[in-house]
Amino acid sequence: MLKIENLHAEIDGKPILKGLTLSVNAGEVHAIMGPNGAGKSTLGYVLGGRPGYEVTQGSISFDGENLLDMEPHERAAAGVFLGFQYPVEIPGVSNVQFLRESLNAQRATRGEAPLSGAEFLKVARAQADALGLDHDMLKRPVNVGFSGGEKKRNEMVQMGIIDPKFAILDETDSGLDIDALRIVGDGINRIMRQPTKAVLLITHYQRLLDYVRPDVVHVLADGRIVRTGGPELAHELEREGYGQVAA
């Protein structure tokens, strides 16, 4: 589904990714772990197409298409979802309006008919219920005044509504207490654990991986994948630290 080859990327002329190669098949959950500054979030932003993150070498193909040729909104319409480590607050735009615009913009890009207000609300409420997000929060401005945990849950509600093919979840576990972690983990499994979908979980810690069992674990250090293994690799990292494993 996703094929990254020899990816080099920089921010303000500073190289961050230095030859990253990674391949994710449909039906798989991959975890990317690594120390601070290894380039984990940069990988997420490059996949999402954030301005300022310049790819200098290498390729990314998604379902056989060149992802780097697409605008960020086209990547979303193609099925790529980026869950943010720090979801952005948008005063003056309600969550409901934002999500409906998002979903219908994607449908329009794909040549599908828009959902009506009533159809949309039904989907939105069902996803909010599944993730324990109060319906009132759907009416509030996007992420404004939300706690850290609420913002992350809101990301998962968005993912549930948009129903992407491929999700890149950047530190979705940070800021979550134990109960919220389980709810979010269940949400990821429910929405994304399907033979036609795939997930790239970017995380520091093993704890989210107790709920969302990865098929493959990669260690990212200094802009490259330095080790790849099964779920046991995450435990080894937790035990021994990145210093040992990435060396």
Next chain:
Amino acid sequence: MSVLELPSVREESWRWSDPEAIAAAAAMPWSDAPVDAAAYFLDLPGARIVVRDGVVDQAASDLHRVTLGHVEAAEHALGRRTAGPGWVLDLAEDGAAHPVQIVHVSTGGSNHFAGAIRLADDATAQVVETYVGAGWANRGLSVTLGKAARLMRAVRLIQAGGFTSLREDATLGQGASLVTSFLGAGAAGTRIDATIVAGEGAFAEYGGALLTAGEQRQECAVAVRHAEPNGQSHQLWRAVAADRSTASLAARVEVARHAQKTDGEQSLRGLLLKRTATVNLKPELEIFADDVKCAHGATVGELDARALFYMQSRGIPRARAQALLTRAFVADALDRIGNAVVREAFAADADAWLAAAL
């Protein structure tokens, strides 16, 4: 003095004015293209008045409670030119009128016209004005509100070209309330010039959104004078400037020595859609009383790049994301319009402007 006998731009309150644009508008050729004034009336009961090139088109108008007569104008460089025949809404004590709608159509050259609103104690009125066409439309308005009288005004400036200049003088009696909201979403140059004198316990809300594009220049120069204690005023303005345009907001609060317990708020915010655009903000406070609360804020910025990318990453194309964020920015000013029909019409004009500008 320029050819139009306007004060020099070296005078502080005229520093961002655009006399050349007024002169150019006044020299615009007359156009025969029909303008369907009726299309700009909103679905509200009450008076519907068409003012065509500064003259009431009686055949196209339903005056309702409005009368026509001579209206004096205040001594002001632009305002004084409007003295002469004008419209008057005069309500007796406890009087209430259906909304008054006025559509000002200009077809070229210059036109001057005055209005007066006089509400006796406890009277209530609503006035909605729309400016369309091209040329120089110059208007003077005097507002006198008796004790506890209430006036709600909304003004849409959507001329396709030329210039619209407004001079307003308002005097608010004890406990009176004046709420005025402007939307500048046309292609004409604009100057909104006003002085509001608030009596004891009076409430004045005066603000709006100016959206500029191309080479356009829009500005307001407004002063609220609290002459008596316990007054409250809010001047909330939002300016959005695209391309090489300029939006300028000068808002002033004056609190007289014995106007204790005055509560004044000024919120001036500018948004630059392009780095070639200009927003000038000038909040001014002149306070002689010692027990007052006067909050003021002035900021100019660009759209939040993080928010833009966040929206794009959810599938919203960049231009639409910019429009949503810009719309949210001006919402503070437009959401204050109390009448839902008027509010929605203004919002639709703002949306149309955004769709064209982005």
